[in-house]
Amino acid sequence: MRWIWIDKFTEFHSGKSAVAVKNVTLAEEHLHDHFPGFPVMPETLMIEAMAQTAGILVGEAKNFTEKVILAKIKKAVFFDYVKPGDTIKLKAQIESITPEAASTTGRITREEKLIAEIDLMFSHIDQNLAGKKFPEENFVFTGMFESLLRDVLISDAGSSKEASEQNG
């Protein structure tokens, strides 16, 4: 199953922030049921798209060695519908990151219009839940996400020169 709700990253500042885009299309089957005659992107999937954007940002900050799991939706407020043909931009920022968890803030926009504000918390599960064992392999960050980062230059938190030039 391809449970990926972002198409690519356009900006990536390691340990700080990332921007991903998603193109919404009527070829997505669920839009025909959500809702018949009035296709709009489900808000739950916007949260998932933000969780993927922010989750990859958090994972990359620790070189994908941690299993990063969405632990809490701190805030999710929606201001407008997202319809087929729309391109939405998801911007995630790391607010705090520690060995055991991270909190992020996020905004979804379409052109300049604010669509949603979504703040999340992620757990590095190997560092928490004492006594529980998880599989050795990192089942969170599989090859599935690699293509998303292919086109973006991951810039260092300290020297994000190339990326800022690229993005003007």
Next chain:
Amino acid sequence: MAMSRDEIFKEVQDVLVDALGVDDDEVTTDASLMGDLGAESIDFLDIVFRLEKAFGIKIPREELFPAESLMNNPEFVSKGKFTEKGLTELRVKIPHTDISTFKNNPNVNKLGDLFTVGAIVKYVETKLNAA
């Protein structure tokens, strides 16, 4: 800038209202985070992050809510209860909590009751005064 205990309480109250989705009148000094306000483990981390931001302080891991390091030590916990040594350690590690009732029945499952709103206020106050 010194903050009064009331000002700290107000700020802590805001943090808990946002983090736990509770009403402000539920956040009383005696309310326990888990028992009364329904906090789960991830909420503790969320609360730590929010307190750091609200007060501009750094809260080291296990300083405000130590649990794992104490509970996994057989010297401190035996047969599900804190030992005398464990209670002494609690007084040192979490001076911001009131263990006077807890020590009568120091069941590990009751440890969560020590983490009250008042304990957070006291912790923040100590932290701000030390800064």
